[in-house]
Amino acid sequence: MAMNGAESLVRTLVAGGVEVCFTNPGTSEMHFVAALDRVEGMRAVLCLFEGGATGAADGYARMADKPASTLLHLGPGLGNGIANLHNARRARSPLVNIVGEHATYHRAFDAPLTSDIEGLARPVSAWVRTGLSARDVARDGADAIVAARTAPGGVATLILPADTAWEEGTGIAPTPAIPERARADDEAIAHAAAALRSGEPAVLHLGDRAVRGEGRRIAARIARKTGAKLLAMTSNARIDRGAGTVPIERLPYPVDPARETLAEFRHVILVGATLPVAFFAYPGKPSALAAPTADVFALATPEQDQIDALERLAAAVGAEAEPEVAPARRPELPTSDRLDPDAVGLVLGALIPEGAIVCDESVTTGRNFFPATHGAAPHTWLQLTGGSIGLGIPMATGAAVACPDRKVIGLQADGSALYTAQALWTQARERLDVVTLIWSNRSYAILRAELANVGANPGRKAIDMLTLDDPPIDWISLARGYGVGARRVETLPDFIAAFRDALKQRGPALIEVAL
Amino acid sequence: MAMNGAESLVRTLVAGGVEVCFTNPGTSEMHFVAALDRVEGMRAVLCLFEGGATGAADGYARMADKPASTLLHLGPGLGNGIANLHNARRARSPLVNIVGEHATYHRAFDAPLTSDIEGLARPVSAWVRTGLSARDVARDGADAIVAARTAPGGVATLILPADTAWEEGTGIAPTPAIPERARADDEAIAHAAAALRSGEPAVLHLGDRAVRGEGRRIAARIARKTGAKLLAMTSNARIDRGAGTVPIERLPYPVDPARETLAEFRHVILVGATLPVAFFAYPGKPSALAAPTADVFALATPEQDQIDALERLAAAVGAEAEPEVAPARRPELPTSDRLDPDAVGLVLGALIPEGAIVCDESVTTGRNFFPATHGAAPHTWLQLTGGSIGLGIPMATGAAVACPDRKVIGLQADGSALYTAQALWTQARERLDVVTLIWSNRSYAILRAELANVGANPGRKAIDMLTLDDPPIDWISLARGYGVGARRVETLPDFIAAFRDALKQRGPALIEVAL
Structure with missing residues (x-):
C-alpha cells in the first residue's frame, strides 16, 4: 500500500502500541496531522501549549506503563516542552517525543524558525535521532519505541523533517522486541x-x-x-x-x-x-x-x-512469609472550621475514592499529606519527579486519558499551576474526569523558606519577588476562561462540601482552596 | 566593600547600564534576589512564567537599544524561556540571560533538577559561560554585557552556580568598551x-x-x-x-x-x-x-x-537630496458594521496615537495592517522575528517597561496568545500602559491555510487539531484571572468605541475582538 512517510510513521507507532498523541502542531507537522486523520487507533489530544503535551505524555506513561507520543513544532516548540520532558526523564517515563523540523534541504537556508533541535533535545532525551528520509522514518519510529521502553524507560526524541513526512514511505516497520531488564548481580x-x-x-x-x-x-x-x-x-x-x-x-x-x-x-x-x-x-x-x-x-x-x-x-534472608499489613484506618473528617494543610490532609484521607489517581504538585502545602492518606481507599499517587514546576495539571490530564474510569485528583500549588494552566482547556475539551484543588496561598511559599535557608536576609524588593497577591490570581476566572467550572472555598466545611460535589460529578472541575 | 558574588554581579550589571531584571527565580537564585534587594538601580519585574521574562527582555531591548537581564531557574526554567529567546536571537536583541545553577560542587550529585544547562543555552545564545567562582562572577557579568551588545546584538547566557553567588565576591567589574560596528567593504x-x-x-x-x-x-x-x-x-x-x-x-x-x-x-x-x-x-x-x-x-x-x-x-550614486515623503494620509474610520481584518486595519490607521508602540503578533489576521497604517500618527512597530508564537504579550510588557510614557498596543492572534498569557498579570502588577487586542477567530487559522499549502487533504480529526472552539476560550475571564479588565466586541462600532476607551485610560486593558 502506497503511503507517505508520515503515514508510515503513524501506522508504525500504532502497530507498536502507541495509541495517543498529545499534539501542538505547526506548519511543518501538517502531513503528520493529516496522517493522524487517516489512521485508526491513534487518539489525537490537542494541547494549547507544549508543556501541556509533554506533561500529559508523562502522566499517561506513568499510568499506562507504555509510551504516548507528542507532536511538537520545531526547536521553540520543543523548548516549551523541555521543562516537563525533564520531569519525564527523572520519572523514567517512556515517551516518543516527535518534533517537526524543516525539510532536510531547507535547513541550510536558515529560515527564521531554524535552530539546533538535536542540541535542545539531548539534555532531556535518552535517545535522539533526526530522520534522514521518508524511506527510513517508519524504522526510526520503531527504534524510538524501543528506546523509550528499554529499561529504565526514557524520552526518545524523533526529529521529523517535513520532507521525510511528505515523501513516499515504505509502510509499517515492525517494532523489535523490548530488551528484558537486566538482573541484579x-x-x-x-x-x-x-x-x-x-x-x-x-x-x-x-x-x-x-x-x-x-x-x-x-x-x-x-x-x-x-x-x-x-x-x-x-x-x-x-x-x-x-x-x-x-x-x-x-x-x-x-x-x-x-x-x-x-x-x-x-x-x-x-x-x-x-x-x-x-x-x-x-x-x-x-x-x-x-x-x-x-x-x-x-x-x-x-x-x-x-x-x-x-x-x-x-x-x-529467609523472608518467605507475607507481611502483616495493618488494617486501613481511614481518617475521620476533621470537624473544626480551620482550613489548613493538616485539615486538608485529613479530608483527603477520608474522601479519596477507591481507584483515584492523585497527581501531587502540592510543593510546601502537601508535605504532610502522605501520613494522613496511608489509610485512604486504595489509590495511586504521582509526584513531581524532576522539580520542574508546572507538571501537575498536564500530568493529571495525561493520567485521565490513560485511565478514563478512574477519578483523577490534582493537588496543586498555585504558583506552580500558573506555568501550564492551559492544560485545563484540554481537560474540558476531552471531558476528562479531573478535579483540581488549587492551594491558594498567593505566594511562592517554598521560596520564602528557601530564602531563609540560604541565609539571605530579604527586604521589600526580595519579598515582592515571592508574592502573587498584587493582583491576586483569580482562579475561578482563569478556570472559566479555559472552560472549566470552578469555585473558591475559604472554610473547611465549604471545602469538604465542594470536594464531595466534585467527586460526585464526572468531568473537569477546579476548587480554589484559600490557605 | 565586602560583598558576595551575587551582589558583585548585580552592581556590575547596574554599572554597565543594565537597569531591569525580568525574574522568575527559584531556590538557587535566592542570593541574587537578595542582592537585587540591596542594590539601587535595578528594577525587578516578576513574571509568572519564564517565556514572559525572556519575551519581555526582548521587547525591552528593541525599545531601549540596550539589554535587560533575566533571572531563570536552572535548566527547566531556561527551557521555558527558550521559545522567546529564539525570537530574541532572530531580532538580534541584546539580552543578559542569567540562569541559576546548582552550586559547583553539588552538580556531581545529579540532584533532581540537574541538567545540561549549557547544552540547552547554546542553540539560542550568541555567548554562553558558566561561572566558576565568586571572585570571577562580576567580570563574567561585564563580559556578558559586552557579548550582548556587540553587533549585531544577541543573547548572552551567564549560568550562575549558587556558590558563585553566595561566596565572597570582588566588587564591581568595569564593563569594557563595546566594539564599534565594522564598516561595510x-x-x-x-x-x-x-x-x-x-x-x-x-x-x-x-x-x-x-x-x-x-x-x-x-x-x-x-x-x-x-x-x-x-x-x-x-x-x-x-x-x-x-x-x-x-x-x-x-x-x-x-x-x-x-x-x-x-x-x-x-x-x-x-x-x-x-x-x-x-x-x-x-x-x-x-x-x-x-x-x-x-x-x-x-x-x-x-x-x-x-x-x-x-x-x-x-x-x-549621487543621491544627496532628501527624499520626498508623501504627506501622511491618516485613514478615515470605516463606517460599516462589518468587523473584519480590513476594517480593523483602517481603525488602527485612524486611531493609533502618536508615539505608540505596536507589538504585532497578529499572524494571519494582520497581513494587511501595514498598508493601512502607513499614514497613521508616528509610531513604532515590533514584529515576531523568529516565528515562535507566544511573544506578543511578553514583548508588549517589556516595551512598556522600557517606555513608560508611550502607549503600547498589542495586536494579538488568539492561538498565539495562549502560550504566554501569564504576562498579562505582570502588566497588571506593574501598572503598564498596554492595550491588548485579541483577534478571536478560535482557530489556528494559519494552519488551516498551511494544511492546504502542503497538499494534505484534512478530515475531521485533522481539523479538530486546528480549532479552539470546543470549549471556546473566554478571554474576558482569562484576563480577569490575571487582574486585567477586559471586554468582548462583536461589531465594528463596538470595537471602535472600546479601543478609544482603552486608548484614553492608562494601565492594562484587553479587548477580545470577534473575527
Missing part, C-alpha cells in the same frame, strides 16, 4: 543479605518499580524478618497505596530532617532509588544525605529488575 | 553602486538597523535617484513608521506572492536583511525566493554599520 544480593544479617541498622530505600505495590510487599517481608526499615524516595513517579498496601514514608525534602532520618542507618540499600542527595546545595551543608560512615549501595539500579532482586534478597 | 559599496547604475531592476532589501527611520530615509534618497525599489523583510525587529517617515512594504509571508514580488529584480541588495527565503518548505516549491538568475548580495550585513554603508552608497 549476585554480589549485590549477597552484600545486601550480609548487611541485613549484621544486626546493624539498615534501610531499604525504594524508588522506581520497587516502591509501587508489589515491590513494597516484598520489601516489607524482608523488613519484618530482618528489622530493616523501609523508606521511599522524596519524589516518586508512582506509588500504589492506601488500604491493603504497605504504608511507607518518604525521605523528607528539607536537608536537616532528611539527614536526621538517615543518620541512624549503617547500611543504605538502594532498590530502584538513586543516591539520597539534597535537592539544592546550602552554604555549609553537605550534598549527600546518608551518614558519612554509612555503606550506601545499590541492590538493584533503576535499569535492573528490582522485583526480581527483592525476591532473591527475601529468599537469601 | 568598499567592494560591496562599489558593487551595489554599479548594480544601481546598470539600469536593471534592483531592490534595496532592508532589515535590522537599515529598516528603522534613518536607514529608510537614506535608502529612499538612493531609490529616488536610481529607480531602485525598497522592500522590508517579512518580519522586522523594529520599524519606526507612520506620518513623516518613508513608507515601506514588506516581503509577503506566503511563498508565491513573495516570489512574485521579487521576480522582477535582477539585483537584490541586502542591507541588514538576510537572504530572502521561504519561512517553510513546501513540496515542489523552492526555498530561495529571489529569481534564480538574480544577483543577491549584501551591501551591509546585520553585523556591519548599515547606516554608514547606505550613506556611502548614496554618495557613490
